[in-house]
């Protein structure tokens with residue numbers, strides 16, 4: 001059995017999730033706070049996960065269906081009635097400091113890919129912040145610097161997406177003029 005375990009996020013996880021998010025993003029002004037985080041989970045509880053080991057919480061991943069080439073605004077909570085669509089957006093991923101550098105971010109994202117594929121999503125997207133674009137490129141995400149992002153992400157963020165179906169059968173479509181920022 002693996003020493004790490006991925007499971008759905010539960011109510012009792014919020015103190016760990018909120019503390020990890022604040023530690024990861026508050027110094028760079030990117031923390032969205034507990035209410036917004038909870039609203040992303042509320043929009044799609046079946047695509048939000050916690051990773052743990054024998055000592056407990058090791059990290060989390062919040063994902064929700066979101067139209068391709070669009071993303072949540074960090075300064076606003078999710079409103080009810082999120083469209084299902086065919087794109088699954090990995091909104092936020094944090095690995096606890098004690099567990100970094102062991103490939104756990106990859107593991108959580110691969111788990112999300114399997115979940116998304118099984119649920120019939122065709123593409124997976126994320127917004128790379130603070131230079132993490134390199135990391136996600138290795139997993140097959142392609143940068144879309146032409147996509148405009150909400151100001152709440154700062155100036156360094158880049159939208160990225162990858163197809164979920166086998167590459168020969170499916171590709172990420174090109175953005176329309178209206179989606180290019």
Ligand SMILES: CC(C)(COP(=O)(O)OP(=O)(O)OC[C@H]1O[C@@H](n2cnc3c(N)ncnc32)[C@H](O)[C@@H]1OP(=O)(O)O)[C@@H](O)C(=O)NCCC(=O)NCCS
Nearest residue numbers: 024093094095100101102103104105106128129130131132
């Ligand atoms: C980014 C993060 C999720 C990576 O998690 P992780 O489990 O340590 O990642 P992995 O073990 O899979 O990969 C580690 C590699 O990523 C690199 N890396 C970590 N953060 C990075 C960043 N911001 N930019 C570029 N590379 C980064 C490490 O140097 C390491 O490289 P190596 O494999 O060549 O040694 C983790 O550092 C974290 O939670 N950071 C704070 C929150 C954050 O920035 N989340 C991403 C939002 S898009």
